[in-house]
Amino acid sequence: MAQVPLLFEMGSPGRAGYRVPECDVPKKPLEELFGADALRKEPLPLPELSELEVVRHFVQLSRLNHGVDVGFYPLGSCTMKYNPKINEDAANLPGFARLHPYQREDTVQGALQLMYELGEYLAEIAGLPRVTLHPAAGAHGELTGLLLIRAYHESRGEGDTRREIIVPDSAHGTNPATAAMCGFIPVEVKSNERGGVDLEALKKVLGPQTAGLMLTNPNTLGLYDENILEITRLVHEAGGLVYYDGANMNANMGISRPGDMGFDVVHFNVHKTFSTPHGGGGPGAGPIAVAECLAPFLPAPTVEKDADGKFYLDYDLPQSIGMVKGFYGNFAVLVRGYTYIRMMGPEGLRRASEDAVLNANYLLARLKDYFDVPYPRICKHEFVLSAKSYKEKHEVRTLDMAKRLLDYGYHAPTVYFPLIVDEALMIEPTETETKETLDEFVQAMIDICEEAKRDPETVKTAPHTTPVGRLDETRAARQLDLRWRGSS
Amino acid sequence: MYPAELKYTEEHEWVRVEGNVARVGITDFAQKELGDVVFVELPGVGDSIKAAESLGVVESVKAVSDIYSPVSGQIVKVNEKLEDSPELINQDPYGEGWIAEIEVEDPKELEGLLTAEEYQAIVEG
Numbered sequence: 378m379a380q381v382p383l384l385f386e387m388g389s390p391g392r393a394g395y396r397v398p399e400c401d402v403p404k405k406p407l408e409e410l411f412g413a414d415a416l417r418k419e420p421l422p423l424p425e426l427s428e429l430e431v432v433r434h435f436v437q438l439s440r441l442n443h444g445v446d447v448g449f450y451p452l453g454s455c456t457m458k459y460n461p462k463i464n465e466d467a468a469n470l471p472g473f474a475r476l477h478p479y480q481r482e483d484t485v486q487g488a489l490q491l492m493y494e495l496g497e498y499l500a501e502i503a504g505l506p507r508v509t510l511h512p513a514a515g516a517h518g519e520l521t522g523l524l525l526i527r528a529y530h531e532s533r534g535e536g537d538t539r540r541e542i543i544v545p546d547s548a549h550g551t552n553p554a555t556a557a558m559c560g561f562i563p564v565e566v567k568s569n570e571r572g573g574v575d576l577e578a579l580k581k582v583l584g585p586q587t588a589g590l591m592l593t594n595p596n597t598l599g600l601y602d603e604n605i606l607e608i609t610r611l612v613h614e615a616g617g618l619v620y621y622d623g624a625n626m627n628a629n630m631g632i633s634r635p636g637d638m639g640f641d642v643v644h645f646n647v648h649k650t651f652s653t654p655h656g657g658g659g660p661g662a663g664p665i666a667v668a669e670c671l672a673p674f675l676p677a678p679t680v681e682k683d684a685d686g687k688f689y690l691d692y693d694l695p696q697s698i699g700m701v702k703g704f705y706g707n708f709a710v711l712v713r714g715y716t717y718i719r720m721m722g723p724e725g726l727r728r729a730s731e732d733a734v735l736n737a738n739y740l741l742a743r744l745k746d747y748f749d750v751p752y753p754r755i756c757k758h759e760f761v762l763s764a765k766s767y768k769e770k771h772e773v774r775t776l777d778m779a780k781r782l783l784d785y786g787y788h789a790p791t792v793y794f795p796l797i798v799d800e801a802l803m804i805e806p807t808e809t810e811t812k813e814t815l816d817e818f819v820q821a822m823i824d825i826c827e828e829a830k831r832d833p834e835t836v837k838t839a840p841h842t843t844p845v846g847r848l849d850e851t852r853a854a855r856q857l858d859l860r861w862r863g864s865s
Numbered sequence: 866m867y868p869a870e871l872k873y874t875e876e877h878e879w880v881r882v883e884g885n886v887a888r889v890g891i892t893d894f895a896q897k898e899l900g901d902v903v904f905v906e907l908p909g910v911g912d913s914i915k916a917a918e919s920l921g922v923v924e925s926v927k928a929v930s931d932i933y934s935p936v937s938g939q940i941v942k943v944n945e946k947l948e949d950s951p952e953l954i955n956q957d958p959y960g961e962g963w964i965a966e967i968e969v970e971d972p973k974e975l976e977g978l979l980t981a982e983e984y985q986a987i988v989e990g
Contacts, residue, residue: 851901851926854926
């Protein structure tokens with residue numbers, strides 16, 4: 378496959394895809410307007426191209442992209458499920474798409490109703506009473522949640538003493554990072570041999586200094602922590618609150634609720650669990666649901682309904698942590714998430730979680746004889762394999778296998794995470810894939826395992842069919858150069 | 866692989882003691898696990914440091930790791946060559962790839978460090 382040239386490498390002097398109309402106002406010299414010293418001495422070396430050249434350039438680039446509309450995307454902990462196109466229809470309705478955030482409340486009742494109802498649905502799914510839709514993504518939800526926990530402890534006069542946030546060693550990296558961002562000290566707690574939180578280790582780190590615990594359940598190994606009620610009880614007994622990282626909520630919808638497990642704050646990744654576009658850096662949405670004790674501190678404004686059934690924005694929240702984002706969250710993403718929930722209904726959401734878990738267990742059952750399985754248990758919506766035996770016997774690493782999968786037309790799984798598994802591959806198929814797709818993927822994985830034994834060089838030098846092969850990451854890091862200067 | 870004249874920590878640092886100065890680096894095992902080192906954050910000369918505190922940071926294409934000081938004392942010298950040539954840690958971890966020299970505060974701390982044999986048993990365990 379050929380590489381696509383840069384726009385700067387194409388075109389010809391004087392070529393243009395536009396015509397600027399004649400100026401119909403009196404001209405003034407630029408020197409007079411801006412001052413001579415502010416003007417460039419030479420024109421910018423901008424590409425000079427026809428419209429068709431630009432169109433072809435970007436269409437060619439888009440064809441090199443891999444997305445869930447192109448092929449299977451088993452990226453663990455990311456829930457790359459299919460995004461139904463009706464979500465886009467809803468978000469493009471002019472009544473939503475052409476709103477202005479400063480419109481009068483009586484002209485945006487539909488949008489407010491959508492936010493109010495989405496809050497209610499998320500509260501029901503979380504098993505917690507109050508919701509804010511403001512956070513723009515999962516990690517932003519974490520930040521908002523921990524700011525609420527901090528405000529709670531401060532309101533009780535314990536802000537200076539409750540300084541520690543406990544995080545398991547299997548946690549998403551964002552958890553300890555969020556704790557540190559909020560001024561807490563992250564404290565690690567080990568996993569036990571079944572992949573859950575080690576209760577004895579937890580008891581040792583709990584105390585009057587504990588502000589809270591952050592936990593994902595099922596965790597990043599795809600395992601449900603059977604001791605969850607005991608874990609949340611112990612943290613509450615020590616005076617701390619418990620934060621639920623909702624990245625893995627796709628295993629739980631309609632089956633188990635974080636609120637019932639004893640959690641006080643939950644974030645949702647609308648771009649994972651509720652099928653909104655995911656990747657390319659956003660936009661996402663990371664609403665959080667909270668227990669009553671945290672409700673007074675929620676970001677302003679909240680969406681409320683008065684006695685006459687009119688919706689309004691409530692800014693009268695004296696204990697609020699303030700605003701965490703401009704206006705009311707990534708509204709268009711919320712419209713898509715709302716549409717998904719309404720299209721699926723309660724039974725549909727439960728069925729999605731059940732099928733996500735079934736698909737993951739099917740893949741695990743079919744792959745377990747070809748890889749090491751560090752925690753051989755029934756998994757939830759994802760599971761973790763280890764390729765360490767291939768590293769030891771054939772010097773083929775997980776990275777090599779992941780690169781080789783690209784040649785087979787798949788996006789690679791998450792690799793080298795969670796950190797507690799050597800040569801980890803973290804696979805999450807989601808509920809939207811058919812058995813045929815899963816079987817084809819299994820066959821590709823088995824073929825790569827065979828190649829690793831028979832012809833390791835092919836795997837170690839993969840990918841062979843992509844526009845660029847292995848990038849020299851070391852050189853890129855040691856000699857970072859982000860500016861294009863041309864070949865001359 | 867594990868020079869016998871050096872002392873080691875469980876966190877994969879080595880120590881070469883000459884008089885009251887301890888030269889510190891990371892082991893061959895550590896550099897292999899990290900992969901190509903692309904950046905080293907060195908401590909400041911004159912800084913005081915306690916044993917097990919972070920002495921600096923090694924960043925590779927795979928991971929960012931703290932370097933833990935094996936002993937307490939004052940930093941008397943750092944390997945400034947690493948700023949431009951972090952690859953020295955990969956090429957010569959026990960020689961040109963040294964990281965810092967510490968004036969040892971309490972020589973007794975050195976007794977708590979691992980021998981080459983003990984360290985080898987841990988990493989190959």
